Each structure stands twice: as structure tokens, then as C-alpha cells.
Amino acid sequence: MSQPQHTYSTLTLALDGAVATLTLNRPEKRNAISYELIRELQHALGEMQKSTSHILILTGSGKAFCSGMDLDDLRRISRQTEEENLADSGRMADMFRALYDFPLVTIAAVNGPALAGGCGLATLCDFTLASSDARFGYTEVRIGFVPAIVSAFLMRQIGEKHTRDLLLTGRILSAEEGYRLGLVNEVVAPEDLPHRARELAKSLAMNSPASLLATKRLLKTYSHAELDRQIAAAVEENARIRATHDFREGISSFLEKRAPVWTGS
Numbered sequence: 001m002s003q004p005q006h007t008y009s010t011l012t013l014a015l016d017g018a019v020a021t022l023t024l025n026r027p028e029k030r031n032a033i034s035y036e037l038i039r040e041l042q043h044a045l046g047e048m049q050k051s052t053s054h055i056l057i058l059t060g061s062g063k064a065f066c067s068g069m070d071l072d073d074l075r076r077i078s079r080q081t082e083e084e085n086l087a088d089s090g091r092m093a094d095m096f097r098a099l100y101d102f103p104l105v106t107i108a109a110v111n112g113p114a115l116a117g118g119c120g121l122a123t124l125c126d127f128t129l130a131s132s133d134a135r136f137g138y139t140e141v142r143i144g145f146v147p148a149i150v151s152a153f154l155m156r157q158i159g160e161k162h163t164r165d166l167l168l169t170g171r172i173l174s175a176e177e178g179y180r181l182g183l184v185n186e187v188v189a190p191e192d193l194p195h196r197a198r199e200l201a202k203s204l205a206m207n208s209p210a211s212l213l214a215t216k217r218l219l220k221t222y223s224h225a226e227l228d229r230q231i232a233a234a235v236e237e238n239a240r241i242r243a244t245h246d247f248r249e250g251i252s253s254f255l256e257k258r259a260p261v262w263t264g265s
Helices: 035-049 071-077 082-100 117-123 148-158 160-169 175-181 190-205 209-241 245-256
Strands: 011-016 019-024 055-060 105-110 127-131 135-137 186-188
Touching: 011 035, 019 035, 019 190, 035 082, 055 190, 071 245, 082 117, 082 148, 082 209, 105 117, 105 190, 117 127, 117 135, 117 148, 127 175, 127 190, 135 175, 148 160, 148 209, 175 186, 186 190
Parallel strands: 019 055, 055 105, 105 127, 127 186
Antiparallel strands: 011 019
């Protein structure tokens, strides 16, 4: 097993021949997405491309896969300018796009709750394996936010009707329902998840790396231009909602652990 060249503080990267494992490593924060994690995730993807690995397993440390946006960053977002919000939205979109367009094969091993942006990370991989303890949900509307960026990807995965259901209700799904909807490829017992992810990775690694690369490149061409347009619109909508009273109220009520008082403005 070779050592990564960069030292990370929010994740770990293990390079082991054809298979690399990237672990979100903020268990005390339920692996929440901070801006530092966004930067480090993209750096790790770049480092992996320079290694001999061509299969990536993405998982979380502790009991959660990823709980969504970090609370400290949510506090800061509610005080930002329009320009800062556009820049932040663009960074989030870049992270999702980097994972979705990643040229090497990706496997999400979802070991626990994957919510909001964390649900996006879990479902944008080529394969999503879920522990039976895992939970999924695009919960943004519950706090006055918009699941804008992930919506473009989700429509392709499960269709418009199911997408409307999940994004407008913000409800939490079991791993089994995620499987039925097409978000999850396979549900396994919690204790079997690491082994099953490794088993799938080794099976994929037996295929031609050149063929895997060419296949992913071909699949990318089918939706590239349309995704560019949709994500540009999503970034603007993501930034726009942050200027509303409902967004500020949603963040405040969430942090204060009280029921929100919506005004619709």
C-alpha cells in the first residue's frame, strides 16, 4: 500500500494497488461537508488520478456517511453577500461535478445516514452500496434551502416523479426504499459493507482499465452539455434562496432547535 503525497485533515486516502479508499473523516461532526472538506475531496480525487489506482471506494468514518453541510458554515452562509453566495454555490457544484465526472470508477459504501449534500455524494458515484442501517434524504426544504444542484443529477437517476417526491417532501428513506427507487445498487448487512465494497472493487479491477476509462468518457458525453446548463441555473437558484427570510429563519430555527416560522418570502 502506497502513501498519499498530501496530508489531509478532513479525510483519509488509502492507495492500495488498483483500489483506493477515500474516507470522510470528521466523525465528531458526522462527516459534515465543510469548505475545507470540499477542497480536500477535490485534491484527493486529483491525487488518485496520478496513482496506479483506477477504482475508488468512498465511505465515511464513524456511524454516519455524511450529514450534509457543516453547521458552522451554515451560520456563516446566512450572513454572506450575493457575490459570496454565488461563489460558495459554485464551489459546491464543482465538488459534485468532480465526483460525477470522475474518469475512474467510483463506489460509495454508505455506512450510515447520507443527508442533503451527503446524499448527493452517496448517489453520484457509479455504484452505491448501502448498509441496511443507512438512511437517505434531500432534506433542504425543511430549513428553507433548495436542493438545486443535486436535482439535475437526481432526475437522471430516478425520473421526474420520484425526484419531485424526494425534493419537495424532504423525507428520509430507508436503504431498502433507496434500492427500490434506483438510488442504491445493493443493500448489505452493516458488518458486510466494507468486504462487499472491496469485493466489487476487485471484480471491477479485473476489467481493462482502458475500457473502463473509455466507457465512463462515453457516458459523460451523453449529458455533458445539458448538465452544464442545468447546473449553471442551479447555482444561481442556490445563491438566490439564501437571500430570503425563509432561509434565514430556517437556519436559525434549525440551529436553535425550534419549529420554524415561515413567511414565504
